[in-house]
Amino acid sequence: MADYPISVAMPQERAINRWWGLLWFGIVVRAILLIPELIILVAIGFLVVLSQIILWIPILLLGKVPDWYQKLVGASLNRQARTNAYGLLVPGGYPDLNVGGQGPVQVQVNAEGRSINRLWGIPLIGSCARIIALIPHFIVLGVLYVGMYVYVLLVWIPILINGRYPELAAKFMGVVLNYGTRISGYMLFLPVPYPPFDFS
Helix, strand or coil, X not given: CCCCCEXXXXXXXXXXXXHHHCCCHHHHHHHHHCHHHHHHHHHHHXXXXXXXXXXXXXXXXXXXXXXXXXXXXXXXXXXXXXHHHHHCCCCCCCCCCCCCCCCCCEEEECCCCCECCHHHHCCCHHHHHHHHHCHHHHHHHHHHHHHHHHHHHHHHXXXXXXXXXXXXXXXXXXHHHXXXXXXXXXXXXXXXXXCCCCCC
16 A cells, blocks of 8 residues: 555665674674664653643544644654664664654655544543554564564675675565554554555
8 A cells, every 4th residue: 555644765775884794793783872762762752652641632622633743753653663774784874863864764654634533532442442453463563573583683694795785685674664663653643544454
């Protein structure tokens, strides 16, 4: 579903320093380098959770998700995707620490002006209903994550041998990040349709 309002664009670059291909070296070093990103992610996540305390009011009364909340969730999804990609050895450089900064992985959220069913605004019931509705997606995503971690255990070999991130691995990582980002956006009350079981 190419016209879905949330999409992840992966970098086209495949060249990567062979040092990242040293068994476990790349993953461990990148995990350490991501500590500042993770701190920012936790702070943004905390703001998203706090925002949801009052989010039900405009949803229930107006059938709208405020623009400021959509921007906050969009920034969170963007940073999350970039952080995950960097930790999974995807080429393209370190994620920008600045708010709204550019990065090799870009999440596009086109949900402004869309309405949302007012029933989602009922406190706690709306959240629980969305989570329950997403259970089939969580199962599929869990299977994809297992495959992704198997890829990570194997991707160091072509990186070490020829200094390139394999095309098949990049496509698979892009599918998983795109699918997971759509699920997260729906779960966080962006005014988007129920995510399709589509891996494009």
